[in-house]
Amino acid sequence: MSKKEAIQPLTAYFQRENIRNVVILTDENVNRLYPDYFSGLQEFCQLDHYVLPAGESSKSIETAVKIWDYLAEKQYDRNVFLLNFGGGMVCDLGGFVASTYKRGIRFANHPTTLLAMIDAAVGGKTGINLQYLKNGVGTFYFPDIQLPVDISLLKTLPDEELRSGFGELVKYALIGSEELFQKLCQLDSIEHLEPDFLTFCVDFKQNVVKKDPKDTGLRHILNFGHTIGHAIESYGAEKGTPIAHGLAVAQGLYYESLLSTKLGLLPQNEWQQIAAFLPKHFQIMTLTEEILSKLVVFMQNDKKNSDNLINFTLLDHLGHATPNFQIPISEIQTYLLMTRPSTLDPKP
Amino acid sequence: MSKKEAIQPLTAYFQRENIRNVVILTDENVNRLYPDYFSGLQEFCQLDHYVLPAGESSKSIETAVKIWDYLAEKQYDRNVFLLNFGGGMVCDLGGFVASTYKRGIRFANHPTTLLAMIDAAVGGKTGINLQYLKNGVGTFYFPDIQLPVDISLLKTLPDEELRSGFGELVKYALIGSEELFQKLCQLDSIEHLEPDFLTFCVDFKQNVVKKDPKDTGLRHILNFGHTIGHAIESYGAEKGTPIAHGLAVAQGLYYESLLSTKLGLLPQNEWQQIAAFLPKHFQIMTLTEEILSKLVVFMQNDKKNSDNLINFTLLDHLGHATPNFQIPISEIQTYLLMTRPSTLDPKP
Numbered sequence: 001m002s003k004k005e006a007i008q009p010l011t012a013y014f015q016r017e018n019i020r021n022v023v024i025l026t027d028e029n030v031n032r033l034y035p036d037y038f039s040g041l042q043e044f045c046q047l048d049h050y051v052l053p054a055g056e057s058s059k060s061i062e063t064a065v066k067i068w069d070y071l072a073e074k075q076y077d078r079n080v081f082l083l084n085f086g087g088g089m090v091c092d093l094g095g096f097v098a099s100t101y102k103r104g105i106r107f108a109n110h111p112t113t114l115l116a117m118i119d120a121a122v123g124g125k126t127g128i129n130l131q132y133l134k135n136g137v138g139t140f141y142f143p144d145i146q147l148p149v150d151i152s153l154l155k156t157l158p159d160e161e162l163r164s165g166f167g168e169l170v171k172y173a174l175i176g177s178e179e180l181f182q183k184l185c186q187l188d189s190i191e192h193l194e195p196d197f198l199t200f201c202v203d204f205k206q207n208v209v210k211k212d213p214k215d216t217g218l219r220h221i222l223n224f225g226h227t228i229g230h231a232i233e234s235y236g237a238e239k240g241t242p243i244a245h246g247l248a249v250a251q252g253l254y255y256e257s258l259l260s261t262k263l264g265l266l267p268q269n270e271w272q273q274i275a276a277f278l279p280k281h282f283q284i285m286t287l288t289e290e291i292l293s294k295l296v297v298f299m300q301n302d303k304k305n306s307d308n309l310i311n312f313t314l315l316d317h318l319g320h321a322t323p324n325f326q327i328p329i330s331e332i333q334t335y336l337l338m339t340r341p342s343t344l345d346p347k348p
Numbered sequence: 349m350s351k352k353e354a355i356q357p358l359t360a361y362f363q364r365e366n367i368r369n370v371v372i373l374t375d376e377n378v379n380r381l382y383p384d385y386f387s388g389l390q391e392f393c394q395l396d397h398y399v400l401p402a403g404e405s406s407k408s409i410e411t412a413v414k415i416w417d418y419l420a421e422k423q424y425d426r427n428v429f430l431l432n433f434g435g436g437m438v439c440d441l442g443g444f445v446a447s448t449y450k451r452g453i454r455f456a457n458h459p460t461t462l463l464a465m466i467d468a469a470v471g472g473k474t475g476i477n478l479q480y481l482k483n484g485v486g487t488f489y490f491p492d493i494q495l496p497v498d499i500s501l502l503k504t505l506p507d508e509e510l511r512s513g514f515g516e517l518v519k520y521a522l523i524g525s526e527e528l529f530q531k532l533c534q535l536d537s538i539e540h541l542e543p544d545f546l547t548f549c550v551d552f553k554q555n556v557v558k559k560d561p562k563d564t565g566l567r568h569i570l571n572f573g574h575t576i577g578h579a580i581e582s583y584g585a586e587k588g589t590p591i592a593h594g595l596a597v598a599q600g601l602y603y604e605s606l607l608s609t610k611l612g613l614l615p616q617n618e619w620q621q622i623a624a625f626l627p628k629h630f631q632i633m634t635l636t637e638e639i640l641s642k643l644v645v646f647m648q649n650d651k652k653n654s655d656n657l658i659n660f661t662l663l664d665h666l667g668h669a670t671p672n673f674q675i676p677i678s679e680i681q682t683y684l685l686m687t688r689p690s691t692l693d694p695k696p
Contacts, residue, residue: 048645061413068409073483075649100448103473104562125451138451139487214452242688301423 004040006110006150010083011044013145019081019106020073021046023071025094026085027054030112033156037085045081048074052090059089061137067097078102080191081144087161088120088245093140095126099141106144113151114165114193115246118172118201122146123209123222134230140214149202151195153269164246166281167225171253172201174274178319185277215282220323224313225253231298235291250282255336259327260314262335270318287336296329352388354458354498357394361493367429367625369394371419373442374433375402378460381504384431385558393429396422400438407437407477409485415445417621426450429492435437435461435509436468436593440486443474447489460501462513462541466520466549470494471557471570482578488562497550499543512594514538514629515573519601520549523572526667533625550641568671572661573601580648583639598630603684607675608662610683618666635684644677 004221014022022045024038031051041047050067052058071080078147082105084094091109098107109121127138154162173181180200185191205222229252236243257274260266278284285291298308309326316322362370370393372386379399389395398415414473419428430453432442439457446455457469475486502510521529528548535541553570560567577593577600584591605622608614626632633639647658657674664670 061409061416065409068478068485072478072484100485100487102484103475103488127451130416136420136450137416137448139448140451143442 006147007038007040009145011041011106014041014044014081017106017144019045019079021048021076022083023048023050023076023080023092024083024085025050025052025067025097027052027087027090028056030086030090034085034112034153038083049055052086052093054089056089056129059093059127059131061128063093064097064100064128067093068101071097076101076105078105080105082107083208084121086116087111088116091116091120092125092127092135092168094129095124095141095143096138099126100137104141106142108145108147109330110147111149113157113161114154114198115161115168116165117149117151117198118165118205118335119168122202122205124213125215126275142213146206149195151193151198154193160244162190162246163281164244166193166249167246167250167253169193169197169201170278170281171222171225171249172204174229174253174257174315174318175221175313175321176200176204176319178317181273181277181318185273190281218284218323220311221313221321223323224315224321225249225256227297227299227302227310227312228252228255230302232285234298235294238294247282249332250278251284252276254282254284255287256312257315259312259332259335260316261323263314263327263331265322266315267317270315273318287338289337292333292337296332299332300329349389354495355386355388357493357495358456359389362389362392362429367393367427369396369424369428370431371396371398371424371428372431372433373398373415373436373438373445375406375435377402378434378438382433382460382501386431400434400441402437404477407441407475409476410440411441411446411480412445412476415441416449419445419449424449424453426453428453430455432457432469433460434464436464437457437683439464439468440473440475443472443489443491444476444486447474447487452489456491456495458495459497461505461509462502463509463516465497465499465546466513466553467516470550470553472561473563482582490561494554497543497546499541499546502541506594508592510538511527511629512592513540515594515596515598515601517541517545517549518626518629519554519570519573519597522601522605522663522666523569523661523669524552524667526665527667529621529625533621538629542657556581564657566671568659569661569669571671572663572669573597573604575647575658575660576600576603576643579643580633582646583642586642596632598626602626602630602632603635604660605663607660607680607683608622608664611662611673611675611679613670614663615665618663621666630664631649635686639687640681640685644680647680648677 028051029232033101082094082098084091091111098105098318111117111121124140124142126141127135130136168182173184177200208219208222226249229249232251233243233245233248257266257271261268261271308329312327313323314325376399398418404471430442430446432439439459446453459465459469472488472490474489478484506591518532525548556567556570574597577597580599581591581593581596605614605619607618609616656677658677658680660671660673660675661671662673
């Protein structure tokens, strides 16, 4: 996939929809690496750029206000098109700005990270962080055109970010395709991802989202690994040692697969495959009593949970998940306490 | 309509939907006048109050952030229900907060001003003001339950605000019902509004919105009077002598009716009825060259306009409007310059 192939569907769309003003929202890193990526669009429309400081701290209401003000000062009307060119931060924030500027303008995502390609850029969830609440504010708002992924952009992605995206990719395999899982098990290096792997994830997510756009039931299967994963992410942030989203999710996949087996859903031999595979690519922390009790507090604060039950998506077998199990906190503590990647005994 | 009648559909709804936490969003004035209005709900749910400073300046992103943070600090999940109890500011802002907190929570409007009862509280437009752009940020997001209007709340409404709402009410008559227009002509005082008048407006707006929820065509008929009205409002604000929305709209109704006749649409005898009626209730400013040129600049900045054409909804006859006329600025200037309520000659 070259940038020409990414631009072609856009130019056709702009001409069909008579779009003349396009604002490219990107961050400093992407802008430095790919300053002319979309220059071919200039023949077809007026291009404007808004470049954000890189990093999650830009995913804030303060940044959204700056972009809204910029669009208003430039007197862009409802026909302006926002093109988000970056990772999850740019896609989430840009989608939120698009969904709210003058009550909604058209937009598309062209993701530059593996994580964004298979997750943030697909599915219509937009969001910004409140001071103490990740994605505390956002909307459901869908891109007007889904662009083909440009896997060549991953060449410049730092290893940790590629690995983080790989965590999310493993999730799709676990919940959606045993075949993909087996292929990932045979992968010699995460740098050798095949475009098909990504296409599977995008298509799988789009199918799920089509059936449950507002995340009221089925879509929760996409949260596999995320209940514990988010808690680990929050725990890392609180400790001052932030953990990349996909690396936290990978640990969540590990412990939620274990939970699936302990609860009698996932066959033990399949759990053993997962337990052998994940630690090859990801560091899995041991859950001491202290850590586990902190994770439980974060899980209770999660927007999907209420009272003393925690909502989990669990695996019934490799390649298939079921959402919305309500697991009592006491069981989570019993099953996950002090499990160690090296001394695993999944029997209850 | 007593408060009991307003509360009954809510309690039934809360029980059906298993809603346990309700936050009432209101302003200081309404809270002072009606502190116990919803106290009957306490039997059915946990009631919380968030009281805003009164006035348009609260319709800001800063206020939205404070409410988001408040909801997050109180750890309200997606099942919290927001009940907007106030005028247009409260309904617009509250609707926006509801549409974005955790990607959308359920809400209802219970309007306390005439303007909000027949306009802001109906139709799913939410919004806050950017520094230089009224409703620059917002969403389309519909209340989950439409509550019956409580006209008794208007007893405590200041005269100017009642008159402002009356301006909007006249709009509905002009675009939707000659019969209502004739009734309004016979009204001895705007304090003697009949509940039926309001019901007509709410039903009319709901019907239009149902056909065009995202304001792409037909819904523009609701903008009758607003192209010039908004410009007059902006002009007043810039001069430091703010004009209430409905009072600016009333002047817009006047000049856009005149324009309808000048352009050969509205029969002259009908224009004369309108021209006789409006100045009885509203002050209509004379459009000098200086004023008109400023209004034109504001109209050009309006989100609905592009290039040198201004989008107008015009009357074809009393009780019927057609949206989306593109009128060149030069014609607007020719037709409206120096017309005076006292020396009207609508002939081109």
